[in-house]
Amino acid sequence: MTSINVRVDGASYSDDVEPRTLLVHYLREQLGKVGTVVGCDTSNCGACTVHLDGNAVKSCTVFAVQADGSEVTTIEGVGSADALHPVQKAFHEMHGLQCGFCTPGMIMASIDLLQENPSPSETEIREGIEGNLCRCTGYQNIVRAVQQAAGELSGSAGQA
Amino acid sequence: MTVTEDAATLAPAKEVGQPRRRKEDARLITGRTTWTDNMVLNGMLHLAVVRSPVAHARITGVDVSAAQQAPNVVAVLTGRDLAAEQGSIPCAWPVTADMVNPGHPSIAVDQVNHVGEAVAIVVGRTKAAATDAVELVDIDYELLPPVLDMETAVQDGADLVHDELESNTSYHFVFDAGEAGTGVDTEQAFADAEVVVSRRLVQQRLIPAFMEPRSVVVQPQGDNFTMWSATQIPHVLRVMLAMVTGVPEHKLRIIAPDVGGGFGGKLQVNPEEVLALLVARRLGKPVKWTETRSESLMAAHHGRGQVQFIDIASDRQGNVKGLRVRLLADMGAYLRLITPGVPALGAFMFPGIYKFPAYRFECDGVFTNKVPTDAYRGAGRPEATFAIERIMDELAVELDMDPLELRRKNWIGAEEFPFTTVAGLEYDSGDYEQATQKALDLLGYDELRAEQKRRRESNDPVQLGIGFSTFTEMCGLAPSRVLGSLSYGAGGWESASIRMLPTGKVEVVTGSTPHGQGHETAWSQLVADQLGVPFEDVEVLHGDTAVSPRGMDTYGSRSLVVGGTAVVKAAEKVVAKARKVAAHLLEASEDDLEFADGKFSVRGTPGAAVGIQEIALAVFAAHNYPEDVEPSIDAEATFDPVNFSFPHGTHLCAMEVDTDTGMVKIRKYACVDDVGTVVNPLIVEGQIHGGLAQGIAQALYEEAVYDADGNLTTGSFVDYLVPSAADLPHFDTANTVHVAPGNPIGAKGVGEAGCIASTPAVVNAALDAVRHLGVSDILMPLTPERVWRAIHEGGDGGARAAAGTNAYGGAQTESTAGVSTPQSSLGGDR
Numbered sequence: 002m003t004s005i006n007v008r009v010d011g012a013s014y015s016d017d018v019e020p021r022t023l024l025v026h027y028l029r030e031q032l033g034k035v036g037t038v039v040g041c042d043t044s045n046c047g048a049c050t051v052h053l054d055g056n057a058v059k060s061c062t063v064f065a066v067q068a069d070g071s072e073v074t075t076i077e078g079v080g081s082a083d084a085l086h087p088v089q090k091a092f093h094e095m096h097g098l099q100c101g102f103c104t105p106g107m108i109m110a111s112i113d114l115l116q117e118n119p120s121p122s123e124t125e126i127r128e129g130i131e132g133n134l135c136r137c138t139g140y141q142n143i144v145r146a147v148q149q150a151a152g153e154l155s156g157s158a159g160q161a
Numbered sequence: 162m163t164v165t166e167d168a169a170t171l172a173p174a175k176e177v178g179q180p181r182r183r184k185e186d187a188r189l190i191t192g193r194t195t196w197t198d199n200m201v202l203n204g205m206l207h208l209a210v211v212r213s214p215v216a217h218a219r220i221t222g223v224d225v226s227a228a229q230q231a232p233n234v235v236a237v238l239t240g241r242d243l244a245a246e247q248g249s250i251p252c253a254w255p256v257t258a259d260m261v262n263p264g265h266p267s268i269a270v271d272q273v274n275h276v277g278e279a280v281a282i283v284v285g286r287t288k289a290a291a292t293d294a295v296e297l298v299d300i301d302y303e304l305l306p307p308v309l310d311m312e313t314a315v316q317d318g319a320d321l322v323h324d325e326l327e328s329n330t331s332y333h334f335v336f337d338a339g340e341a342g343t344g345v346d347t348e349q350a351f352a353d354a355e356v357v358v359s360r361r362l363v364q365q366r367l368i369p370a371f372m373e374p375r376s377v378v379v380q381p382q383g384d385n386f387t388m389w390s391a392t393q394i395p396h397v398l399r400v401m402l403a404m405v406t407g408v409p410e411h412k413l414r415i416i417a418p419d420v421g422g423g424f425g426g427k428l429q430v431n432p433e434e435v436l437a438l439l440v441a442r443r444l445g446k447p448v449k450w451t452e453t454r455s456e457s458l459m460a461a462h463h464g465r466g467q468v469q470f471i472d473i474a475s476d477r478q479g480n481v482k483g484l485r486v487r488l489l490a491d492m493g494a495y496l497r498l499i500t501p502g503v504p505a506l507g508a509f510m511f512p513g514i515y516k517f518p519a520y521r522f523e524c525d526g527v528f529t530n531k532v533p534t535d536a537y538r539g540a541g542r543p544e545a546t547f548a549i550e551r552i553m554d555e556l557a558v559e560l561d562m563d564p565l566e567l568r569r570k571n572w573i574g575a576e577e578f579p580f581t582t583v584a585g586l587e588y589d590s591g592d593y594e595q596a597t598q599k600a601l602d603l604l605g606y607d608e609l610r611a612e613q614k615r616r617r618e619s620n621d622p623v624q625l626g627i628g629f630s631t632f633t634e635m636c637g638l639a640p641s642r643v644l645g646s647l648s649y650g651a652g653g654w655e656s657a658s659i660r661m662l663p664t665g666k667v668e669v670v671t672g673s674t675p676h677g678q679g680h681e682t683a684w685s686q687l688v689a690d691q692l693g694v695p696f697e698d699v700e701v702l703h704g705d706t707a708v709s710p711r712g713m714d715t716y717g718s719r720s721l722v723v724g725g726t727a728v729v730k731a732a733e734k735v736v737a738k739a740r741k742v743a744a745h746l747l748e749a750s751e752d753d754l755e756f757a758d759g760k761f762s763v764r765g766t767p768g769a770a771v772g773i774q775e776i777a778l779a780v781f782a783a784h785n786y787p788e789d790v791e792p793s794i795d796a797e798a799t800f801d802p803v804n805f806s807f808p809h810g811t812h813l814c815a816m817e818v819d820t821d822t823g824m825v826k827i828r829k830y831a832c833v834d835d836v837g838t839v840v841n842p843l844i845v846e847g848q849i850h851g852g853l854a855q856g857i858a859q860a861l862y863e864e865a866v867y868d869a870d871g872n873l874t875t876g877s878f879v880d881y882l883v884p885s886a887a888d889l890p891h892f893d894t895a896n897t898v899h900v901a902p903g904n905p906i907g908a909k910g911v912g913e914a915g916c917i918a919s920t921p922a923v924v925n926a927a928l929d930a931v932r933h934l935g936v937s938d939i940l941m942p943l944t945p946e947r948v949w950r951a952i953h954e955g956g957d958g959g960a961r962a963a964a965g966t967n968a969y970g971g972a973q974t975e976s977t978a979g980v981s982t983p984q985s986s987l988g989g990d991r
């Protein structure tokens with residue numbers, strides 16, 4: 002067992018974890034952050050995507066111990082029902098989800114994409130979320146959602 | 162009169178037809194979800210399944226002692242331990258009276274028949290403890306020859322999957338239009354025909370690959386059991402589990418919480434669901450099993466898997482005269498819930514939208530040492546649509562005729578509906594010409610044909626092709642009597658009830674079980690219109706046999722058509738009951754009441770009105786209501802359709818084929834679907850998109866590949882190529898609307914349309930691009946290697962190279978665009 006200290010969605014946690022524990026399992030099983038999900042065992046699907054110190058990672062590719070001293074943001078920490086993140090709002094408005102299983106990871110990946118490229122082209126969006134699989138939507142409305150969020154985020158940045 | 166006019170302007174817009182944003186999104190976009198794997202119960206134990214590493218073998222020894230000693234392992238159970246109580250996974254569809262069903266143990270006892278079959282279960286205090294101990298279970302196998310190829314398996318003297326059976330054939334199903342009286346004699350039609358074209362087509366095995374892995378939690382409480390499962394079919398599952406395990410039905414409650422996609426893949430009574438229930442019963446403790454993706458790909462049922470021999474007959478002018486279909490349908494090792502029924506359901510769709518005078522269909526269900534097949538989006542209809550749309554193109558080539566002209570010449574005219582086909586189905590409504598015209602415009606057909614000509618003349622290495630799929634499908638499963646006549650084990654009705662709460666809010670209970678389709682939103686729209694209450698005042702309850710006691714669940718594009726209709730019928734009953742109370746409260750005759758926008762008003766007496774939501778409170782208080790009625794306006798309804806519904810559409814694909822590299826790229830995809838009345842255009846478009854992605858993926862990317870020993874070589878998402886956003890094009894979609902006459906909503910069903918229609922459009926497009934180079938077929942998926950081989954070496958591109966070789970179908974980062982896409986910002990390591 003190894004002791005770790007992490008901040009997750011704004012709260013601090015000190016825990017003992019097995020060295021082999023993946024970050025996604027730590028989040029789900031020890032912290033009850035079940036908004037973040039597991040879709041595969043080969044790091045292909047992106048369903049588990051969270052932000053580690055501000056950057057998107059597939060949390061099934063990171064050991065919990067590697068997050069020691071870090072700040073983790075999950076889908077549960079990016080916005081709330083009353084104050085949705087613009088990307089969450091855009092997924093809702095553009096119908097960018099159906100079953101919603103890929104959605105937490107897809108939203109976290111999209112936020113990261115827009116941080117790096119605030120006005121991506123359609124091709125850049127498609128390639129930027131290539132590491133996240135969705136079986137339901139055919140991606141077109143996810144692309145629309147990211148485009149809409151890009152517009153909203155750059156608009157508000159402009160006003161600020 | 163002013164009052165009336167004001168009321169009219171203020172009247173809420175009709176909900177049906179509005180692109181309402183979905184109610185279910187609120188929890189899904191914020192991570193406040195209830196996936197089965199999220200469930201934690203006190204004292205819960207975790208199951209890990211030991212699975213067969215070999216395709217076909219006798220089990221000669223099982224040693225679980227080491228595993229039993231492992232830390233935090235509570236029990237290890239083998240097939241022998243559970244043999245007496247496990248029964249057989251049920252098969253609800255004995256398609257012929259003499260169908261052979263060898264039975265399907267949930268856990269192997271003496272013999273394994275496919276890689277991934279359960280042979281032991283480790284029960285641990287943690288998931289890690291159970292999983293670690295899987296390695297310690299020692300099983301001896303005496304290998305048997307694996308039976309993998311259907312065409313070999315049906316030969317005399319072939320090795321047998323089940324050596325107690327006489328052959329590998331489960332059943333021989335025949336539909337003959339001549340014998341059924343729906344067509345003329347097929348053999349005669351072929352004997353008389355001027356032109357006959359025959360092809361052997363292959364429908365590869367696919368994996369449904371829902372994103373949420375299967376998961377089940379069982380909680381025993383005295384002699385009761387509650388099961389949470391990632392299932393499409395909580396109601397069917399309850400009945401079947403009761404029959405299989407002997408747990409009385411009324412002691413079993415099934416809950417499908419948030420379910421992350423199904424596509425037919427969760428239309429099953431899974432071995433692991435049976436096993437979880439048996440283990441929970443035996444140990445008296447709550448248990449959880451959640452699969453890994455690799456387990457899912459290997460052990461959850463697959464779809465498709467057919468070899469199709471198709472003959473089409475016509476005269477020289479292109480008037481079709483007959484269709485003959487012989488199928489070998491891969492059952493896999495066992496028959497699961499509707500394994501044998503999938504190809505039989507397809508039997509009725511092979512004639513497509515064309516007026517064949519003669520039709521004969523024969524299908525052999527064939528056992529192989531692979532995981533069983535069963536429903537996957539479309540279930541039988543994509544296979545049929547692929548065959549007919551491919552063979553129409555082949556006939557057009559043979560006749561040197563434009564493929565669209567050939568289709569036009571033979572399809573059912575708009576004025577001919579309702580039209581009874583040679584397969585005996587009564588197509589309800591539509592206009593194939595209108596949908597096709599609209600699709601041609603959407604695609605920019607003439608320009609693309611001109612470009613194709615230019616590229617051909619200049620011998621451009623990148624050739625262009627255009628592919629058609631003018632399709633229909635049967636939806637709204639299903640009229641119970643028809644299912645009965647097809648020997649299906651259940652009906653096709655759906656149930657709904659409406660509870661009018663004292664504060665005027667409305668609870669709608671549906672027997673249809675969503676897993677991404679948006680029932681909560683669409684049903685709210687239906688009820689808001691029917692009852693004249695605000696959309697926000699409606700809550701839709703589903704997916705729990707204790708909450709929604711009657712249901713037939715979700716598959717076959719049936720939810721809106723059948724389940725939505727049950728909701729409408731229940732609402733009509735609520736209004737009828739409320740009318741009596743309103744008459745009493747308003748001291749008027751029922752006949753003088755008008756119901757509009759949620760209010761009963763008395764004709765000719767301005768101001769005398771009472772709202773249905775107020776009536777809900779009045780009957781709750783029950784101080785003042787008519788003597789001859791009960792103090793409730795709640796109602797329930799069960800709807801059993803009398804016919805299927807028949808969505809149709811025209812799908813067009815323009816495809817670039819790089820003849821130097823074999824890379825294919827969808828240049829443009831346009832489709833016009835007629836799904837009847839559109840309740841929510843946002844949801845309908847989303848369903849089409851998702852279906853297109855899966856249908857295109859069959860054509861270009863996906864295949865469950867087994868090696869010569871029966872190992873699944875596409876056993877992870879590294880090798881089973883579910884397309885990413887970079888692998889799919891933009892879709893141009895539109896609708897025509899021909900209302901379905903068979904239900905009051907007028908909807909036809911949309912869940913499977915895109916998936917059924919798109920595959921042949923894509924393959925026809927690729928072939929159209931390279932046909933002048935002598936290519937007449939390429940096996941799916943159209944990997945660059947296969948396309949290149951077909952162009953440069955002839956034939957159909959050949960079987961797929963084995964995994965691990967360089968020739969193995971393109972890595973995901975080589976998208977269809979033919980560009981090597983940069984690693985995504987996530988370190989896209991696909």
Ligand code: FES
Pocket residue numbers: 038039040041042043044045046047048049050059060061062
């Ligand atoms: S669960 Fe992490 S990428 Fe699939």
Ligand code: FES
Pocket residue numbers: 097098099100101102103104134135136137138372421422677
């Ligand atoms: S919405 Fe179901 S997997 Fe993306």
